[in-house]
Amino acid sequence: MLKYIAKRIGLAIVTIWAVATITFFLMNMVPGGPFLSEKAISPQAQAALEAKYGLDKPLFEQYITYMKDALHGDFGDSLKQRGRTVMSIITKKFPVSARVGGMAVLVALCVGVPLGCVAAIRRGKFVDSFISVVATCGIAVPSFVICTVLMYFFGVKLKILPTLGLTSWKHYIMPVIALAFYPTAYIMRLTRSSMLDVLGQDYMRTARAKGLSQVISLFKHALRNAILPVITYVGPMLAYTLSGSFVVEKIFTIPGLGGEFIGSITSRDYTVIMGTTIFLATLITIMNVVVDIVYKIVDPRIKLK
Amino acid sequence: MKQNPISFQLKLNPEDFLPATEEEKESLVIMRESVSFWKDGFRRLVKNKVAMVSIVVILIVMVFSFIVPSFYPYSYKEQAKGANNLKPMQYSEQELEAKAAGEKVFPHIFGTDKLGRDYAIRVMMGSRISLLVGLIATAIILVIGSAYGSIAAFFGGWVDLIMMRIVDMIYTIPDVLLIVLLSFALKAPLAGLMGIQGFGWVRTVGENLISIFIVFALLYWVGMARMVRSQVLMLKESEYVTAARALGVSNGKIIKKHLLTNCIGTLIVTTTLQIPSSIFTESFLSFLGLGVAVPLPSLGSLASEAINGLNTYPHLLFIPAALISLIILSFNLLGDGLRDAFDPKLKN
Numbered sequence: 132m133l134k135y136i137a138k139r140i141g142l143a144i145v146t147i148w149a150v151a152t153i154t155f156f157l158m159n160m161v162p163g164g165p166f167l168s169e170k171a172i173s174p175q176a177q178a179a180l181e182a183k184y185g186l187d188k189p190l191f192e193q194y195i196t197y198m199k200d201a202l203h204g205d206f207g208d209s210l211k212q213r214g215r216t217v218m219s220i221i222t223k224k225f226p227v228s229a230r231v232g233g234m235a236v237l238v239a240l241c242v243g244v245p246l247g248c249v250a251a252i253r254r255g256k257f258v259d260s261f262i263s264v265v266a267t268c269g270i271a272v273p274s275f276v277i278c279t280v281l282m283y284f285f286g287v288k289l290k291i292l293p294t295l296g297l298t299s300w301k302h303y304i305m306p307v308i309a310l311a312f313y314p315t316a317y318i319m320r321l322t323r324s325s326m327l328d329v330l331g332q333d334y335m336r337t338a339r340a341k342g343l344s345q346v347i348s349l350f351k352h353a354l355r356n357a358i359l360p361v362i363t364y365v366g367p368m369l370a371y372t373l374s375g376s377f378v379v380e381k382i383f384t385i386p387g388l389g390g391e392f393i394g395s396i397t398s399r400d401y402t403v404i405m406g407t408t409i410f411l412a413t414l415i416t417i418m419n420v421v422v423d424i425v426y427k428i429v430d431p432r433i434k435l436k
Numbered sequence: 437m438k439q440n441p442i443s444f445q446l447k448l449n450p451e452d453f454l455p456a457t458e459e460e461k462e463s464l465v466i467m468r469e470s471v472s473f474w475k476d477g478f479r480r481l482v483k484n485k486v487a488m489v490s491i492v493v494i495l496i497v498m499v500f501s502f503i504v505p506s507f508y509p510y511s512y513k514e515q516a517k518g519a520n521n522l523k524p525m526q527y528s529e530q531e532l533e534a535k536a537a538g539e540k541v542f543p544h545i546f547g548t549d550k551l552g553r554d555y556a557i558r559v560m561m562g563s564r565i566s567l568l569v570g571l572i573a574t575a576i577i578l579v580i581g582s583a584y585g586s587i588a589a590f591f592g593g594w595v596d597l598i599m600m601r602i603v604d605m606i607y608t609i610p611d612v613l614l615i616v617l618l619s620f621a622l623k624a625p626l627a628g629l630m631g632i633q634g635f636g637w638v639r640t641v642g643e644n645l646i647s648i649f650i651v652f653a654l655l656y657w658v659g660m661a662r663m664v665r666s667q668v669l670m671l672k673e674s675e676y677v678t679a680a681r682a683l684g685v686s687n688g689k690i691i692k693k694h695l696l697t698n699c700i701g702t703l704i705v706t707t708t709l710q711i712p713s714s715i716f717t718e719s720f721l722s723f724l725g726l727g728v729a730v731p732l733p734s735l736g737s738l739a740s741e742a743i744n745g746l747n748t749y750p751h752l753l754f755i756p757a758a759l760i761s762l763i764i765l766s767f768n769l770l771g772d773g774l775r776d777a778f779d780p781k782l783k784n
Contacts, residue, residue, distance in 0.1 A: 146604065146605065146608055149605050150605060150608050150609050153605070153609060154609065154613065157614070157617055158617060160621065161617050161620045161621040162620070162621065162623075162624055267765065267768060267769065267772075268761075268765060270764075270768060271712070271761050271762075271764040271765035271768055272761045272764075273716055273719055273720060273723075273736075273757075273760060273761070273764075274720075275719075275720070275723045275736075275739060275740070276739065276757040276760065276761060279739070279743055279746065279753055279757065280754075280757065282746070283746055283750055283753070287746060287747055287750075377612065377724065378720065378723065378724070381724075382743070392610070392612070392613075393612060393616075393724070396612070396613055396616045396617070397616060404613065408609070408610060408613060411610055412608050412609070415608055416608065
């Protein structure tokens with residue numbers, strides 16, 4: 132087990148390194164630069180700025196310096212937001228996104244899994260068709276549509292929920308619903324289909340035959356086996372949701388990491404792009420390792436190799 | 437003749453040896469042609485009401501987005517004076533005067549936008565763009581994904597290992613980053629291309645839309661590649677592949693003729709389900725302002741523009757939003773129906 136985890140972490144580090152390298156060279160290959168878009172900047176000032184951040188050196192040398200610093204935990208200063216380090220930006224913005232995203236994932240799990248189970252148990256009944264229709268529609272609606280429709284009805288028409296910012300608990304309701312919508316629908320479908328699979332297995336009949344109550348047979352035997360595909364989905368999804376959705380953050384004006392990331396790409400803030408990309412890649416790879424370990428805990432039959 | 441009860445003598449009837457009559461022959465004739473893979477699938481598909489309704493919806497949307505605009509009285513970039521921000525079915529003052537003078541004026545079914553452009557035609561053009569993106573991008577994904585996945589699986593070993601590690605890496609890089617960087621990177625070469633004769637269409641289509649296609653070609657085939665790979669891994673152990681190889685058929689031909697033809701069911705289903713996800717991504721990109729170039733509308737950019745006027749003109753948002761959800765929903769349901777029809781093994 133420990134050997135397996137060590138191997139996975141080693142692979143994860145290679146992946147993160149590869150992603151960082153690709154991003155670094157891709158970013159620099161694209162014409163234009165961080166100081167080109169600023170108006171009224173003299174060539175001397177631009178050269179001075181580039182010299183200050185080491186952008187005038189050969190690309191490969193920049194890469195070596197960046198990687199060395201990054202290994203020491205120094206991701207550099209933001210090129211555009213003067214006087215702020217990339218680390219401080221991430222540590223300030225990530226918790227905001229993570230709070231909204233974490234709640235959304237929680238909602239998605241708490242709603243999606245039980246409803247998916249109910250649909251599978253009452254297969255072919257009205258409840259099942261109702262839940263399936265809702266889930267299919269949920270997958271078809273893009274997040275910006277949900278955001279704006281929510282905003283129109285609750286924010287503009289009924290005026291019961293605030294539309295901008297993130298200052299009270301009421302502000303969280305709409306972004307969380309908007310973020311949780313798609314994952315909820317997806318988890319519902321996933322749970323339903325894998326639960327149907329499990330309910331048809333022989334051991335379920337055995338469990339009932341030996342006199343287990345329906346509740347115990349469902350929770351101890353069915354759900355435990357049916358939850359595996361959900362875990363596979365939730366791992367990477369958690370990473371993406373925690374790091375912030377750009378659309379939701381833009382519409383509800385939430386100062387989160389998703390918006391910061393897109394902003395840094397369009398303004399060519401090289402260090403912020405690198406920092407957030409590495410951060411996101413790390414988060415995703417960690418989640419993948421965690422998913423594998425949770426797999427082993429939920430289903431001991433799975434051999435990790 | 438008396439028969440010995442323990443004898444093995446057969447009791448033969450001379451009539452059994454007469455030539456068969458026409459009537460008897462008829463019962464042996466195969467009345468129906470054997471049911472082919474396609475027929476069998478279509479028969480199941482036609483029975484599926486939900487899938488048939490989705491096909492009808494998709495066809496209606498296609499008629500409205502590809503055929504109706506060519507004879508619609510307004511154009512998507514024509515700005516009518518004094519007809520800004522009209523409500524649905526409302527006429528501007530000039531149009532009312534014209535009507536009073538006895539002229540026929542076609543109503544603005546969905547009203548107009550803030551520049552006085554007829555909204556109905558913009559929505560139709562928008563869905564044309566969205567459908568085109570969905571179909572073309574999916575075609576690109578289908579070709580690259582199935583080629584990549586089948587090659588990785590067919591050759592196996594370290595070829596497979598390296599090719600699949602590349603897929604993993606592409607999965608991990610945030611796609612928005614690549615899209616934005618690529619659209620920056622492609623701006624100059626595409627602008628150069630515009631100047632060359634015969635490439636004038638680049639301007640109408642817009643750099644961003646072309647870079648969306650390229651991004652799809654570079655990024656989104658990975659899911660398709662994984663799907664095809666898992667199928668080919670299973671199929672390449674079949675006897676007919678060994679037989680083909682024994683007969684000296686080249687690798688490329690085995691992949692094309694035997695392996696890909698045999699996972700056609702999976703390919704159809706994955707492709708149909710890829711179309712809505714391409715439309716989804718395009719609308720998301722247009723919403724961010726990375727999609728089609730003005731004045732060409734797409735459903736995503738129409739919704740994005742309408743957000744600022746949400747308080748006063750909510751219908752400008754709700755029409756494209758509802759349409760895009762409808763398109764994605766029908767393609768999803770059609771995909772589910774096709775899966776049940778052509779790939780019953782995958783069901784649940």
